[in-house]
Amino acid sequence: MVKKLYNCLNCPAYCCSYALIPVTDFDLKRLAKHFGISVKTAERKYTKYGDAEYPRVLRHAADEHFKSACMFLDQETRRCTVYEGRPRICRDFPTQSRCGYYEFLKFERDVQDDRDWVATTN
Template identity: 50%
Template sequence: MAKGYDCMKCPGYCCSYPLIGLTKRDVERLAKHHDMSFKEARDKFTEEAHGRKYVMRRQKDEHFGKICRFFDTTARRCTIYEARPKVCRDYPNEDRCGYYDFLQFEREAQEDPEFIAVTNHK
């Protein structure tokens, strides 16, 4: 069955989640991708937060406030797609994406295919 969402038409809401938790394996993958040691990658790309050892660092974003440090805030896409963490590979874990449904609804209602709907993470 075809996916019910299209990330290419989305401003990257899921990449703005406050907690993007990584595994040790994810940090190893990031290190390899950037030709760095594990410690360098851990220190540069992650921080300890929310009781987790490795949480993705974030950067400012005009639409969502903050977003993953690896997100291209102009092109609105992931810059490390091949090396992205498991949680990003798995999301949204089903054939539909709740945010995309919401976005499509708003775009149709506003008759604006470029509209970016901003919701706060709870």
């Protein structure tokens, strides 16, 4: 198992602010099961059209730090509220031992001597 050189518990969840978070057919079924609702209802409530490459993506909501973020991101805890039902891409990211966002965050917090510093995209 690859050792993680990042700590999501110290991060405001930059990865959840991606504009296009793809939802596959399997992801949609898992999400529907998570909420105990039909696939059609889950698709309507939680997804929207993305683009030609990712035609079905998670809906976004207003966010304190970013322009917007996934609707399932808890604004207070900065944690995923559908962890067991989250899409494949959320499970796989960042796919390696390092997370570029976290490296940047750590660097800036060290330089600014501020453990709570957060870059915003608003």
